[in-house]
Amino acid sequence: xxxxxxxxxxxxxxxxxxxxxxxxxxxxxxxxxxxxxxxxxxxxxxxxxxxxxxxxxxxxxxxxxxxxxxxxxxxxxxxxxxxxxxxxxxxxxxxxxxxxxxxxxxxxxxxxxxxxxxxxxxxxxxxxxxxxxxxxxxxxxxxxxxxxxxxxxxxxxxxxxxxxxxxxxxxxxxxxxxxxxxxxxxxxxxxxxxxxxxxxxxxxxxxxxxxxxxxxxxxxxxxxxxxxxxxxxxxxxxxxxxxxxxxxxxxxxxxxxxxxxxxxxxxxxxxxxxxxxxxxxxxxxxxxxxxxxxxxxxxxxxxxxxxxxxxxxxxxxxxxxxxxxxxxxxxxxxxxxxxxxxxxxxxxxxxxxxxxxxxxxxxxxxxxxxxxxxxxxxxxxxxxxx
Amino acid sequence: xxxxxxxxxxxxxxxxxxxxxxxxxxxxxxxxxxxxxxxxxxxxxxxxxxxxxxxxxxxxxxxxxxxxxxxxxxxxxxxxxxxxxxxxxxxxxxxxxxxxxxxxxxxxxxxxxxxxxxxxxxxxxxxxxxxxxxxxxxxxxxxxxxxxxxxxxxxxxxxxxxxxxxxxxxxxxxxxxxxxxxxxxxxxxxxxxxxxxxxxxxxxxxxxxxxxxxxxxxxxxxxxxxxxxxxxxxxxxxxxxxxxxxxxxxxxxxxxxxxxxxxxxxxxxxxxxxxxxxxxxxxxxxxxxxxxxxxxxxxxxxxxxxxxxxxxxxxxxxxxxxxxxxxxxxxxxxxxx
Numbered sequence: 001x002x003x004x005x006x007x008x009x010x011x012x013x014x015x016x017x018x019x020x021x022x023x024x025x026x027x028x029x030x031x032x033x034x035x036x037x038x039x040x041x042x043x044x045x046x047x048x049x050x051x052x053x054x055x056x057x058x059x060x061x062x063x064x065x066x067x068x069x070x071x072x073x074x075x076x077x078x079x080x081x082x083x084x085x086x087x088x089x090x091x092x093x094x095x096x097x098x099x100x101x102x103x104x105x106x107x108x109x110x111x112x113x114x115x116x117x118x119x120x121x122x123x124x125x126x127x128x129x130x131x132x133x134x135x136x137x138x139x140x141x142x143x144x145x146x147x148x149x150x151x152x153x154x155x156x157x158x159x160x161x162x163x164x165x166x167x168x169x170x171x172x173x174x175x176x177x178x179x180x181x182x183x184x185x186x187x188x189x190x191x192x193x194x195x196x197x198x199x200x201x202x203x204x205x206x207x208x209x210x211x212x213x214x215x216x217x218x219x220x221x222x223x224x225x226x227x228x229x230x231x232x233x234x235x236x237x238x239x240x241x242x243x244x245x246x247x248x249x250x251x252x253x254x255x256x257x258x259x260x261x262x263x264x265x266x267x268x269x270x271x272x273x274x275x276x277x278x279x280x281x282x283x284x285x286x287x288x289x290x291x292x293x294x295x296x297x298x299x300x301x302x303x304x305x306x307x308x309x310x311x312x313x314x315x316x317x318x319x320x321x322x323x324x325x326x327x328x329x330x331x332x333x334x335x336x337x338x339x340x341x342x343x344x345x346x347x348x349x350x351x352x353x354x355x356x357x358x359x360x361x362x363x364x365x366x367x368x369x370x371x372x373x374x375x376x377x378x379x380x381x382x383x384x385x386x
Numbered sequence: 387x388x389x390x391x392x393x394x395x396x397x398x399x400x401x402x403x404x405x406x407x408x409x410x411x412x413x414x415x416x417x418x419x420x421x422x423x424x425x426x427x428x429x430x431x432x433x434x435x436x437x438x439x440x441x442x443x444x445x446x447x448x449x450x451x452x453x454x455x456x457x458x459x460x461x462x463x464x465x466x467x468x469x470x471x472x473x474x475x476x477x478x479x480x481x482x483x484x485x486x487x488x489x490x491x492x493x494x495x496x497x498x499x500x501x502x503x504x505x506x507x508x509x510x511x512x513x514x515x516x517x518x519x520x521x522x523x524x525x526x527x528x529x530x531x532x533x534x535x536x537x538x539x540x541x542x543x544x545x546x547x548x549x550x551x552x553x554x555x556x557x558x559x560x561x562x563x564x565x566x567x568x569x570x571x572x573x574x575x576x577x578x579x580x581x582x583x584x585x586x587x588x589x590x591x592x593x594x595x596x597x598x599x600x601x602x603x604x605x606x607x608x609x610x611x612x613x614x615x616x617x618x619x620x621x622x623x624x625x626x627x628x629x630x631x632x633x634x635x636x637x638x639x640x641x642x643x644x645x646x647x648x649x650x651x652x653x654x655x656x657x658x659x660x661x662x663x664x665x666x667x668x669x670x671x672x673x674x675x676x677x678x679x680x681x682x683x684x685x686x687x688x689x690x691x692x693x694x695x696x697x698x699x700x701x702x703x704x705x706x707x708x709x710x711x712x713x714x715x716x717x718x719x720x721x722x723x
Contacts, residue, residue: 001455002388003648009387070387262722269723281719285663292389292641299389313634370623376633377626381606384621 003295005074012067013074019051020082031354032088033209038164041088045119054117055093062113069246069298077252081259091160092116092123094247096169099186103227103235111223112188124162124191126170126213127236129155134371136171137181137233141215143172149221150174152189155214158365162211163200165191171232178230186232188224189215205357246298246311248366249318251291257322257355258287261329264348272332279328286321293317309379312372319362319369326356389641391459399459405432406467412693418470418553419696423522426470426553434503442482443501447493453651454478454585458592458644465596468700470553472508472519474589476500480507480527483582484536487569492536496525510559511583511708518554518703520544526559527569529579534569537561551699581650584661587708588650591643591661591668597701598636598668598675604694605629605679625682632678639667659721662714669705676701 005013025044030037048054049063057072058064067075087093093116100109115121132139141154152172162168168191175183191198195218201210227235265272265280272280293314297307329352330337339346341354363369377383391399409432414425433439441457443449457478464473481500484493484507499505505524508517512529520526521544526537544557561567569575606629609620619625646664649657676698680687687694705711 001390001392001644001648003645003654004652005387265723277719277723278715281715281722284722285666285715285718288663289638289642289667292645293638295387296389296641296644299387303390310637313637316630316634317638370627373627373630374623376630377620381602381626381629381633383606383609383626383629384618386617386621 005070009070009074012071013078016053016075016078017082019053020078020084023047023051024082024084028083028349029085031207032086033161033203033207035164035208038088038161041085042119042122044085045087045089049118054089054119055097058097058113058117062109063117069302070295073250073252073294073298075252076250077255080252080256083256088161089117089119089122090248091125092121095125096123096188098247099169099226099235099238102238103186107223108226121167122161122165124159124165124168124211126156126159126162126168126189128158130157133158134368136236137184139171139173139184141170141172142176143174143185143187143220144217145174146219149219150185150187150225152187152215152218152220155212157201157210157212159198159211159213160209162191162198162213163208167191168213169226171236174232175230181233183230184232184236185229186226186235187220188226189218189220193218195219203357204360205354246294246301246314248315249322249362251287251294254287254290254318254321254325257325258284260348261325261332264329264332264352268332268347271334276328276331279324279331283321283325283328286317286324290314290318290321309375312367312375313380315366316363316369316372316376319359322359322362323356326352326359330356389644391455391644395456395459398456399463401436402433402438402460402463403466405429405436406463406469410467410469412468412696415468415470415553415696416693418555420552423470423555427522429469430471430503430506439477439503440481440501442477443485443497447485447497448501449481454588454647455644455651458588458647461589461592462596462599462643465593465700465704466600468553468597468600468697470519470555472506472523474586474593475509475519475523476507478589479509479582479585480525482585483527483534483578487534487573487575487578488536489570492569496536500525508559509582509586511579511586514708515559516547516556517559518549518556520557520559521546521555526561528559528561530563532576532579533563533571534575534579535561535563535567536569537567541567549699549703551696551703553696553700554703580658583708584650584658587665587714588643588646588661590704590708591639591646591664594668594672594701594704595636595640595643597697597704598632598639598672601672601675601679601694601697601701602629602632602636604697605632605675605682608683619682628678628682632675635671635674639664639671642667659718662709662717665709666711666714666718669711672701673705 029040032038032041052065056065056067056075059066129139143150143152156170169188171184172187173183174185195216197214199212200208203209261280261283333347336347339350341350343350378385409429418426440449441452444451484497507525508520508523510517510528524539526539526542528535542559542561544559547556547558549556609625610618612619643664646660649660686692
């Protein structure tokens with residue numbers, strides 16, 4: 001065990017810090033989940049890409065730095081500590097790309113990865129359907145074989161930022177004779193093609209962060225199938241496990257939130273009292289617990305151990321920690337907690353209420369925490385399914 | 387950054403695990419509950435043969451000069467077995483403290499015997515005069531008014547107390563604070579004692595992790611075996627989620643304990659904060675798991691004849707020993723706020 005960072009890891013951290021200090025926008029951008037904010041964020045993403053920071057763990061040929069997992073975690077710590085903007089390329093870089101690295105063809109990687117990381121082509125996930133949420137295998141959208149490709153039909157929903165994105169990916173039923181998770185295929189498809197209608201849906205916090213996608217005989221060529229036909233479930237599960245496991249929410253994000261909470265407490269401690277002080281300490285400690293848990297996980301991954309269903313524990317922990325941390329902040333703010341973004345008297349520009357609303361989504365997305373707890377009980381503890 | 391144990395460290399854990407599995411089944415814990423400590427003491431001798439008791443002593447003293455990091459996994463196993471013995475006091479804290487702060491005479495008299503596993507040491511830090519296993523131990527190392535003392539148990543008055551965990555054989559210790567038992571005065575006793583307190587807290591945290599794991603194992607097994615409504619209760623989502631929550635608490639405490647062990651082993655400046663984090667999370671996890679395990683067992687868990695209660699009560703005792711959550715949270719609060 002060696003929990004010190006190596007010299008080169010420290011040098012990497014310094015390089016991240018220096019670059020971010022010089023380049024992170026001084027004024028916060030508008031929310032990346034609004035049309036206006038989305039394009040502001042893309043400008044920032046381009047800067048990140050051009051300096052080689054968009055996807056540090058990727059091979060250099062796709063614009064990465066071949067950073068180790070530990071270095072990636074270091075980058076994330078520095079990124080969020082510097083107050084850099086949330087990543088609107090997240091669902092491409094951290095969800096689709098890992099799948100492409102594992103299942104994609106050379107042609108697909110060449111064509112898709114660089115524009116994705118540079119924000120030139122933006123990607124939305126299209127997992128859920130109106131009647132397939134936690135029970136994703138109940139999905140009904142279909143892909144029909146035609147000359148040279150497929151025709152997609154059906155409806156996808158809760159598709160993050162799809163109202164502003166260029167492309168999406170998701171599962172479609174290619175063999176209607178097969179039930180549930182069999183007979184599904186993983187497709188990438190355009191959002192601005194004939195037969196596609198995208199309708200933005202305002203989320204709890206008022207941003208148009210969600211969208212519904214309606215597909216009517218949308219043509220997709222064979223080049224946009226990932227993995228084998230009818231094997232899409234396995235391909236998709238690889239993605240959801242990386243989503244929960246690590247790449248969706250690294251510790252750096254929560255360490256930064258805890259640091260901001262400590263700063264808030266410092267400014268308003270007179271009204272906070274000892275119970276809230278304990279909660280502030282707890283928020284900091286939870287972020288530390290998540291950090292060390294993650295370093296342990298990453299060591300296992302670097303030793304080629306599979307982390308499997310352990311990633312479900314990870315997801316439950318960070319999502320519930322994030323809600324608690326924001327609740328503590330709102331309690332410190334007290335009577336003014338209802339003040340929204342841009343309210344003249346809002347403390348920290350209402351970002352805690354905004355963040356609270358975003359945090360509330362955590363236990364729901366990427367597989368609800370109820371489903372995660374089933375997975376933990378069945379696959380880690382070995383409790384019987386029925 | 388590499389967060390993993392070496393093969394040697396895991397091998398040592400396995401050795402201790404095998405000894406405890408063989409020689410410290412629940413009946414041995416239960417016997418200690420009834421005042422019969424022979425079984426638990428026999429385990430001490432067997433573990434001494436593996437060299438465990440001398441692990442933390444220097445090589446000159448016949449030990450292996452091992453660190454908290456080497457010791458943390460074996461200590462976790464002693465928690466798993468609920469072995470009732472002052473192993474943390476003796477090996478994690480007492481022997482290194484005796485070696486660092488004992489007079490030549492004290493070291494000559496006690497160190498070789500401790501390293502060989504012939505004597506047991508217990509600790510009494512300032513304000514902590516209720517001590518487990520005092521009556522059955524040989525030497526008391528105590529802190530009084532900032533000074534360290536090394537007192538043969540024959541010169542210590544032990545007034546029996548009663549722990550909810552009977553196997554702890556609890557007593558209130560007192561002794562004459564005289565120059566004869568004073569430890570070396572030409573050294574910074576404050577620093578050594580504060581290191582000793584951290585070692586005790588970390589050792590206790592390691593045992594707590596082991597206790598958690600055992601209680602969770604028991605509850606999972608019970609949920610698989612016990613049938614109601616014609617199927618195992620473990621098929622019920624309410625039971626599953628309870629146990630999933632228990633696992634999460636436990637598994638997020640564990641790396642904090644290992645990291646604190648590394649910090650102590652390397653004298654890292656963040657060691658005190660790391661130890662406090664470890665102690666808080668390990669204590670919380672053990673108490674949380676205890677509660678879930680009890681609920682999953684139902685009425686049978688709420689009896690003295692079933693084994694679970696011995697682990698639960700140990701968890702309650704250790705969660706507050708060597709600094710409860712409030713104490714350690716305050717220590718962290720002073721650092722970060």
